[in-house]
Amino acid sequence: MTGTQPQPLARRGRLLHRQLLALRQVAGVPEAVSALRVCDVVVWMGHRAEGHACPR
Template identity: 55%
Template sequence: MGTWFDEPDPLGPGWPAWDLETALRTLPGIGQTKATKLIARKRPRLYPIWDSVVSQVLGTERAHLNPVREALRAEDRALHHRLESLRKEAGLPEEISALRVFDVIAWMDGKNRGLGERADQER
């Protein structure tokens, strides 16, 4: 069964979730972090969460959908398989997607390294 990250072409305008994020970000008080969290909450297997910490960990300033997609596809889906293994090792149910495991690990790694603290102080 294919997944969103198996799409052959880079994701961009015209892909429904991309367009949804773009539309959400036009609403007052909805920036990239809130928009991606809203989409991720509704579709946990579909969309990675962007925030200042995760973007610093990944080195993706504003957009990270395609870099995350490429990382999950690389080396015959090695990262995706590793995330599924970590989920199992942690005793999490299969309802928790590998993508959510990725989001949490990336965020925790960044916080442990002190990333995002300046951005947090500016909010």
């Protein structure tokens, strides 16, 4: 992280990271799976839950 980033944004970023790691733990996903990947799957599952028909 750079020193030019506003502090509130940096705090929110850390909060999101902690929430994603907590979600990973609750889901029983191995620690080798990154927070970014957890976010990717959450967004993908939410997108599919809304009934979107994505092209294959």
